[in-house]
Amino acid sequence: MTAYDIIGDIHGHADKLKDLLRSLGYQRVGDGYQHANRHAVFVGDFVDRGPAIGEVIKIARATVEAGDGFAVMGNHEYNAIAFHTKVPGTSGNSDKWFREHSDKNRKQHQATLTQLSPRELSDAIAWFRTLPVTLELDGIRVEHAAWRDNQIAAIQQSLASRGRFSTDFLAESEQVGSELHAAIEDVLKGPELKLPSGLSITDKAGHIRDTVRVKWYEPPTCQTYRDFHFGSDDVPNVTIDDTMTQGMTGYPADAPPVFVGHYWLTGTPTPLAPNVACTDYSVAKGGKLVAYRWDGEPVLSADKYRWTS
Template sequence: MACYDIIGDIHGHADELKALLVELGYTPHSPGNGYRHPDRKVVFVGDFVDRGPAVADVIEIARATVEAGDGFAVMGNHEYNTITFHTPVPGKPDVWFRERTEKNLKQNQATRDQLSPSQLADAIAWFKTLPVALELDGIRVVHAAWRPQQINLIENVFKSLGRFSAAFLAESQSVGSELHKAVEEVLKGPELLLPEGLSIVDKAAHRRNTMRIKWYETPAGGTYRDYHLGSDQVPDAAINQDSVQGMTGYPSDSPPVFVGHYWLTGTPKPLATNVACTDYSVAKGGKLVAYRWDGEAVLSADKFHWCR
C-alpha cells in the first residue's frame, strides 16, 4: 500500500511549502522544481493561489511534483474561481463567468499581481486538468466535502459538456442548477441557512446568513453551533430539522477522507475517526499542515505535521 502526505491549502506561501516538504523528507528534483520522496507521494488538497506572496512558485512546485509522478492534486474553490473569473462569457464583451465585484477582485488580486498574462493562462490550463476528487490506495481526497452523488454528477457533465468548457461553466454558474449545487458542495462545502434574522461575520469579514456544516456528522437533535464547521461563532439554537433532511453524515466504515478549505485554528486533530482537515489558515497567520498517512483506518492527531 502506498503512503501519502496530504498537504492543506497553500495560498501562495511557497516558503512554508518548501519547509514542510523538506521536514517530511522530500527533496527537490530536476528538471523542474518539483519535490520527491523515495517512499511516499504528496497529495495537495487545492487552493494554490490568492492571498500569499509567491503564487507562481507554489503553482510551479505543485505542478512539477504532480507531472513528475511524485504527487497528486485536486482542485480547490480558488482554482475554480480563477477559471471562472478569467473566462469571458461567449458573445458578451467584458462579461465573465465570475462577476468582477469588489469582493471577487480583492480575492483574486494577489494572483493577478504576481502572474503575467502568459503565466496566468498556463496556470488556468493546468487547473482545468485537476480532478475535483481523488480515490487513491485506501484514502479519499477532496477540497471541501466528499459528496458521492455530486462528484459523480460533475464527472458526468464533464463527459457531456467538456472539462470546464464555456457550456460547463455556464451551467455550473447558474444558481439553482444541479451542477451549481454539486460544484458548491464539493469545492466549497454544504451550507445551512441560519434562522431568520441571524447572521455571522466570517473570517474574511463577510457577513453571511449561511454557515458551513459538519457534513460528515448527522445533525439530529443538535444546535447550529454544534453542526458548524470552521472558526466562526454561530447561534446556539436548535437546528430546524426540516432544513437538514437527507444529511446522513460520512459512514464510519468508509475510507479515510482528507479535505482542506475550512480555515481551522489551534492544534490539528481529526474531525472524526476517518475525516481530517489539513487547512489551518496559513494565509491568515496560521500554519501549513500535512497529515502523514501510513495505511491506518483510524486517523490520529499524532500524524499531523506543520510549519508556520
C-alpha cells in the same frame, strides 16, 4: 500500498511548502519534489493571498507531472477559471465573465493578478482545468471541502459530457439553482445551512450572512446550529429543524478515510472524526502549513500530522 503525505492549502507560501517537503524527507528534483517511497497529495488552493504564487504552482505542477504527487482542485482554482473565462457572446465594453469582476472578487484574486504575467496566468488556468475534483488512492479519498457521493457523481458526469471546466460546464455550474451549481458549492466550498428567518451572523470578513457552513461529516439530527456549524462565528444556539437538513446524513463511519482542506482551522491539528481529517491550518493568516502522513491506517491519528509555521 503507497504512503501519502496530504498537504493543506498553500495559498502562495512557497517557502513554507519547501520547508515542509524537506522536513518530510522530499528532495528537489527539477522544479518538483520527490520521495523514495511516498507521494505528496495537494488538496488545492495554490493561489491568492501569499507572496510566491507562481513558485507554488511550479512546484506542485512539476511534482504531479513527474508522477511524484497528486493534486485536486480547490475553490480558488475553480474561481480563477471562472474569473478568466468569458461568457460567450459578450465583447468589448459588455464583456462578462463567469465569475464577476466585482471589487470583492478582484480583491480576493488580486495577489495572483499582480504576481503572474498574462502568459503565466493563462498557463496556470490551463493546468487548473486538468485537475480532478476528487481522488481515490489506495484506500483514501481526497477533495477540497466535502465528500458528497451524489454531487461528486453529478460533477464527474457533467465534466465528461460538457468538457473539463468548459464554457458549457461553467454556464451550468454558475447558474444558481442548478444541480451542478449546488454540487460545486458543496464539494469545493463546503455545505451550508440557512439560518432560521430573521437570524444572521457576521463572518470573519465582516460580511452579514444568513447561512452557516456545517460539519458535513456529522449527522445533524438533534444538533443546534452552533454545534453543527464549522467555524467560530457567533452562531445561534437554536435546534435545527430536521426539514432543513434532508439529505445530510454525515460521512459513514465505515467509509475510507477522507482528507480535506479549505476550513482555515487553528490550534493543534487533530482529525475531525476517526476517518475525516482537515489539513488546512491557516498558513495564509499566520498559521501552519500542515501535512498528514498516511501509512495505511483506517483510523486517523493526531500524531500523524506534521507542520511548519
